[in-house]
Amino acid sequence: MNKKLVLVVDDSAFMRKMISDIIHSSAYLEVIATARNGNDALKKVMELKPDVITLDVEMPLMDGISTLKEVMKMAPTPVVMVSSLTKSGADKTIEAMSYGAVDFIAKPSGSISLNIKDIESEIVQKVEHASRANYKLSINTSPSIKKKDYKPISSNRPIIAIGSSTGGPRALQQVITKLPIGFQSPVVIVQHMPKGFTKSLAERLDKLSNVTVKEVEDGDLIENGKVYIAPGGNQFRVKEINSQLYAEVKQEQPVNGHQPSVDVLFESVAHVQNCHPLAVMLTGMGSDGSKGMLHLKKRHPRTIAISQSKETCVVYGMPQAAEKTSLVDYVEDIDNVSDVLVQKIQKKR
Template sequence: MNKKLVLVVDDSAFMRKMISDIIHSSPYLEVIATARNGEDALKKVMELKPDVITLDVEMPLMDGISTLQEIMKKVPTPVVMLSSLTKSGADKTIEAMSYGAVDFIAKPSGSISLNIKDVESEIVQKVEHASRANYKLSINTSSSIQKKSYKPITSNRPIVAIGSSTGGPRALQQVITKLPAGFPSPVVIVQHMPKGFTKSLAERLDKLSNVTVKEVENGDLIENGKVYLAPGGSQFRVKEIHSRLYAEVKHEQPVNGHQPSVDVLFESIANVQDCHPLAVILTGMGSDGSNGMIHIKKRHPRTIAISQSKETCVVYGMPQAAEKTSLVDYVEDLENIGEVLVQKIRKKR
């Protein structure tokens, strides 16, 4: 068995040793080298051509963002970012995802995490998955959109629900930025992410988009033309009260390992009366969302189900699971999904 070769980049010798030891615990991975800063990393990437890189966000001389951009220009390679649980760390991590990082890991306690072993299984899993990811798609900034025509729905109460995981932040950016101001539907989203990082993602999407994007709060009124992103560490449900839709956000137990969970969000929409859901499953590991899609389709047979095509997924797990239900109406390249939503949900004249 050929092991995947890993380059570990961190300015702390302690962290380089800890992360290397954790990665060596996987039978599928081998640390080929370590680097102490971005400049050192670039030299070793060019020389050794690793299969996957772990890259610290905060480093001297050349920080993680600059290093990532150079890697993607010169030797595109799957990268997993390691970030501190700070506002600045979260903002930079979300920025890194937009530049092509496959995934990220939040250090439990700052730049030098003495308890890094607490996320040992997460590090191994994410580095293994990144080594197999369709990573070149995450750095492809130009692609030709195949113009298609989609018959608009006739309902007066559409609601768009989106689920995503690995590769999701960049995918969401491509979808949400296609929506026009005054989009005649609310959009509710679950992106698998820890607490703190979802707020940074919502803020970035809001700056880039024509629609308002926010990290949803308990009790928010769910309105047309606005996008509501589930906060990390909480479950997000849509509740109907006196014919109006509100957000219920609660810290609960994870569902199938996820909090927030796409299944939880989708199943809550299944319980909303007289609505026309459009359920979208984007790139991600696992199968979250497929059970929820079954519930929505059962309660609302007119639901439009859309999955991201294998060819445009960083990880084709969640869309594949959705397609296996035989309930998906459209399998679309990522670049087309925003346009599908715009054509399907048009303002009534």
């Protein structure tokens, strides 16, 4: 088996050594070189042509964002960002996702994390998956959009529920930023991310969008024209009280290994009375959300299920699992997903 070659970039010699040792534990990966800053990294990218790069967000001389942009211009390569758990680190990591990074790893205790071994399995898994990812799609700036006509739903109480994971921040940006002012449905989202990063994602999408986007809080009223993103480390459910919809946000046990979990969100929407759900499954690893889609279709047979096409997914796992239920109504390129939602929700004149 030909191993995938990895370039490890970090300004700390200790972190370079620890991350390299962790990656070497994988039978699938081999660290071909390390780099101490962005300039050093760019030289080695051009010289060694690695299959995947781990890239520290905070570095002197040339930071991770600047390095990522140059890599994507010079030699597009799957990149996993390595970030601190600070607000600044989270903001820059979410920005990196929009520039083509496949995924990210959060250092457990600051820029020099002595306990980095605590997340050894996460590092190996994410780097392995990144090396196989359809990463070039995340840097495509001029997609071809296929215009189609979709019949609007007749219900006046739609609710859109979206699940996403690896590659999701970029995909969500492509969907949410195209929703119009006055959009006549609430949008509830689970994006697999740790605490802190979901707030940065919500704030970034809010700045870029016509609709209001926020990290949801327990007790929030769920209203049309607003987008609610589950906070990392908590389960997010939609609850109906006196015909109004509210958010329930609680720290519980992970479901399918995830907190928040798409299945938990979808199943909660299934228990809302007299609504017309639209369930959207975007790029991500695993199968979270497919069971929830089954619940939605069982309780609300008119549920419209949409999955992102394999050709436009960074990782096809979650959409593929949804499609295997045979309940998906539309398989769409990411650039068409917002068109489906807008046309389905628009009112007849």
